[in-house]
Each structure stands twice: as C-alpha cells, then as structure tokens.
Amino acid sequence: YLRFVFLTGITKFSQLSIFSELNNIKNISMDEPYAAICGITKEEMLEQMGGYIERFALSQEMSKEDTLLKLQEKYDGYHFTWPSPDVFNPFSLLNAFEDGKLNSYWFGSGTPTYLIEMLRKFHVLPSEVGHSMQAMAASFDAPTERMTTITPLLYQSGYVTIKDYDKYTELYTLDIPNREIRVGLMQSLLPNYLAYNTDMGLTTIGRMYGAIRLGDMDGALRLLQEFLSTVPYCDNTNYEGHYQQLFYIIFSLFGMYVDVEVRTPKGRVDVVMRTADTLYVIELKLGKDADAAMSQINLKNYPERFTLSGLPVVKVGISFDAEVHTLGDWLIEK
Structure with missing residues (x-):
C-alpha cells in the first residue's frame, strides 16, 4: 500500500537492480521542475539566509557583493538539466556559514578512493576530467554498474555537472562545477x-x-x-x-x-x-x-x-x- 516513494542516492542503478517488480518509476533526475530540489539556489540563499551572509562577510572582512562572488566561485555551479538555476552544494554552504570560513567541506568529508581507481581503470588523465566534455544524456544519466566510460560516475557523484546544451546536436557540455571540487580532486590525484x-x-x-x-x-x-x-x-x-x-x-x-x-x-x-x-x-x-x-x-x-x-x-x-x-x-x- 505504498502511496509515495522517493529514491535518491549517489549513482543511478537500473530499475531491475533494485527490485524485480519495480517497473513504473518516474525518473525526475533531469526534469526542469525538479532542477533545484536537492540544493540551494542563489535566490533561496538571498531570501532566507541574509543574516548568515552578513555575518560571513564580517568574518571574511569583505563586502556583501564580494562575499557572494566568493561563495559562488567556491560552492555554486551545479546544474541537473538545461536550462537550470545555479545550485549551491548545501553541505558546503551551510558549513561555511556555521564556521565563517571558505573551507573545502564536501570534498573533505571523504576520500574518493573508488573514483581514483575508476580514473585509472579508464585511463583518464587529470586534464581530461571535466574540461568541457560533450555527451548525450544517455551517456551520463545512465546506470553505473554497466558503464563503459568514467562519465556517468563523474556526473552522478558531483565531480562534473551540466554547463551547456545544444538542442540541435542534443549534446550536453559537462565540466567541473566549482573551485572546491577542482582543488579537492587535484589534491586527490597529486600523490600519483x-x-x-x-x-x-x-x-x-x-x-x-x-x-x-x-x-x-x-x-x-x-x-x-x-x-x-x-x-x-x-x-x-x-x-x-x-x-x-x-x-x-x-x-x-x-x-x-x-x-x-x-x-x-x-x-x-x-x-x-x-x-x-x-x-x-x-x-x-x-x-x-x-x-x-x-x-x-x-x-x-x-x-x-x-x-x-x-x-x-x-x-x-x-x-x-x-x-x-x-x-x-x-x-x-x-
């Protein structure tokens, strides 16, 4: 008698990998009405977090305008369809407000060992991660258990995001979303x-x-x-x-x-x-x-x-x- 079920996670699996009878799921991952459902937009931040922004600006000794630019550069830039509002990483943004610092919170919350292993497996060089990759939606919004390239894992786990779309070729442009991800990823690759x-x-x-x-x-x-x-x-x-x-x-x-x-x-x-x-x-x-x-x-x-x-x-x-x-x-x- 389940009336509403909402499934979310890091990577996408085929429906048959979850339950054998789950055959009528509606995938909203790239639907425009839900583009900002799992993050914080700039408008939401300005409307509901004005006090936090002001305190953060004081702690950084910056103007409000410069503070917003720094926060966007560090934590913003996610898009899950196109067109889409810019979406901030909520985990990093809220921690930055709490601590009054521009630290790398999301990347510091875990070591991406599996990602590094997959980059080696698919022979992906550091300069090839993001770097305005072009792909059709089926190539990155696809189940990861049968992936033949690194793109689905990079996109679904947040290391690259949608930056543009050409409706004539139906190609999406993917790239690293923000500075937090770029610096954190490069630090993880540096030991090699x-x-x-x-x-x-x-x-x-x-x-x-x-x-x-x-x-x-x-x-x-x-x-x-x-x-x-x-x-x-x-x-x-x-x-x-x-x-x-x-x-x-x-x-x-x-x-x-x-x-x-x-x-x-x-x-x-x-x-x-x-x-x-x-x-x-x-x-x-x-x-x-x-x-x-x-x-x-x-x-x-x-x-x-x-x-x-x-x-x-x-x-x-x-x-x-x-x-x-x-x-x-x-x-x-x-």
Missing part, C-alpha cells in the same frame, strides 16, 4: 605524480603560488626543481605527458585558469596558464635543453594565438632531466 610525498608537495605548491602571484616564475620553478629532486620518482615518468599533467595539477591547485595541448594555427602549446595579470605559454621538453623548448615557442609563434586576451604574454621553455627526474633548466622571456 609526487610519489605520495603529498604533504611536502602541497607546502611547495603553496610557496610556488606565492612566487607566481608576485610575478616570480623563476622562483616558482626553482622551488619545484628543489622539491622534485628530493622525492623518489614515480613510475612511467620518462615521457613529457607525465610532467605536463603534473603542471596541470599544480596550476589547478593555484585556482588559476590552466589548459594543456592548446591549439594554435601552427601547433599545440603544452601548457597555458593565466593569472590575474599575466598569461604564461609553457613548452616542456624531456631530454632536451630549454633552448629547444623556447625555439619551438618562437618558431611556431605560439604567443600570437593569445594576443586578444589583453594580457602580457610570458614565454617559458622548460627542460626535464630524464636521469634525475626533475627540472633541468628553463628560459623565461616576456
């Missing part, structure tokens, strides 16, 4: 690239961030060189892609824009990073000197691709020493 010396690595990355904020890329690279020379090298490091992914993770932990294999009219740039006032074009070489990396940047005129950014472009050519598994030398040109 630093031989599990993660604590020392995070300290080094924090110091690198301080140097780059001051425009001292040379100082940041010296810190990384010194750190990598003190840790045991990981397996499968004798190819440029390993170091490319390491840079992607490090720059993602800075909270800055970063991309790899960026297309230009004459080739692909290994790494592009943008700070508030500078755009870095970085070429990596394994077993070759920094002159070879810088020559490639100049020969293919990579900076021309980024002139419309309005930011000064700094060229960085980096050599990695294959024998000692750390940075060899580098050149930096404005």
Whole structure:
C-alpha cells in the first residue's frame, strides 16, 4: 500500500537492480521542475539566509557583493538539466556559514578512493576530467554498474555537472562545477605524480603560488626543481605527458585558469596558464635543453594565438632531466 516513494542516492542503478517488480518509476533526475530540489539556489540563499551572509562577510572582512562572488566561485555551479538555476552544494554552504570560513567541506568529508581507481581503470588523465566534455544524456544519466566510460560516475557523484546544451546536436557540455571540487580532486590525484610525498608537495605548491602571484616564475620553478629532486620518482615518468599533467595539477591547485595541448594555427602549446595579470605559454621538453623548448615557442609563434586576451604574454621553455627526474633548466622571456 505504498502511496509515495522517493529514491535518491549517489549513482543511478537500473530499475531491475533494485527490485524485480519495480517497473513504473518516474525518473525526475533531469526534469526542469525538479532542477533545484536537492540544493540551494542563489535566490533561496538571498531570501532566507541574509543574516548568515552578513555575518560571513564580517568574518571574511569583505563586502556583501564580494562575499557572494566568493561563495559562488567556491560552492555554486551545479546544474541537473538545461536550462537550470545555479545550485549551491548545501553541505558546503551551510558549513561555511556555521564556521565563517571558505573551507573545502564536501570534498573533505571523504576520500574518493573508488573514483581514483575508476580514473585509472579508464585511463583518464587529470586534464581530461571535466574540461568541457560533450555527451548525450544517455551517456551520463545512465546506470553505473554497466558503464563503459568514467562519465556517468563523474556526473552522478558531483565531480562534473551540466554547463551547456545544444538542442540541435542534443549534446550536453559537462565540466567541473566549482573551485572546491577542482582543488579537492587535484589534491586527490597529486600523490600519483609526487610519489605520495603529498604533504611536502602541497607546502611547495603553496610557496610556488606565492612566487607566481608576485610575478616570480623563476622562483616558482626553482622551488619545484628543489622539491622534485628530493622525492623518489614515480613510475612511467620518462615521457613529457607525465610532467605536463603534473603542471596541470599544480596550476589547478593555484585556482588559476590552466589548459594543456592548446591549439594554435601552427601547433599545440603544452601548457597555458593565466593569472590575474599575466598569461604564461609553457613548452616542456624531456631530454632536451630549454633552448629547444623556447625555439619551438618562437618558431611556431605560439604567443600570437593569445594576443586578444589583453594580457602580457610570458614565454617559458622548460627542460626535464630524464636521469634525475626533475627540472633541468628553463628560459623565461616576456
């Protein structure tokens, strides 16, 4: 005599996996009327949590407007259909109000061991998580027990969310929802690239961030060189892609824009990073000197691709020493 049953969880299973006779479920996961049923929208927060916002702004010594921008950057950005209101992660938002801090609450509530294992199983690189993935709804709103790609798990467990939809191709664009998820995920992937010396690595990355904020890329690279020379090298490091992914993770932990294999009219740039006032074009070489990396940047005129950014472009050519598994030398040109 059940009159109403509401099933919810982290991942979706086929109906026959739950009960053999449960054959008339209505799946509302991507229905527009229910798009904000399991989160907190900005409108709801402003209407019902005004006092919390004001207290949080005081604790952070920020204006209300800046506070809202910080909260959105950190915890907002979820969409479960398109169009959809922006939805905040309620667990993180409420904990932030309670503590008066912009901490990573949701990601800190558990270690995503299963996700890391699945990323390895499906050979997914850190730079491929999110990164404006395109897929049809059937590819990510699908039962996970028979998944053939990582996409359903990433979407249903909250590591990527819907960012756009093309009604003509019926393709959804998926990406990492906010800074809390991006930084937390990259911290979880970092041990694979630093031989599990993660604590020392995070300290080094924090110091690198301080140097780059001051425009001292040379100082940041010296810190990384010194750190990598003190840790045991990981397996499968004798190819440029390993170091490319390491840079992607490090720059993602800075909270800055970063991309790899960026297309230009004459080739692909290994790494592009943008700070508030500078755009870095970085070429990596394994077993070759920094002159070879810088020559490639100049020969293919990579900076021309980024002139419309309005930011000064700094060229960085980096050599990695294959024998000692750390940075060899580098050149930096404005």
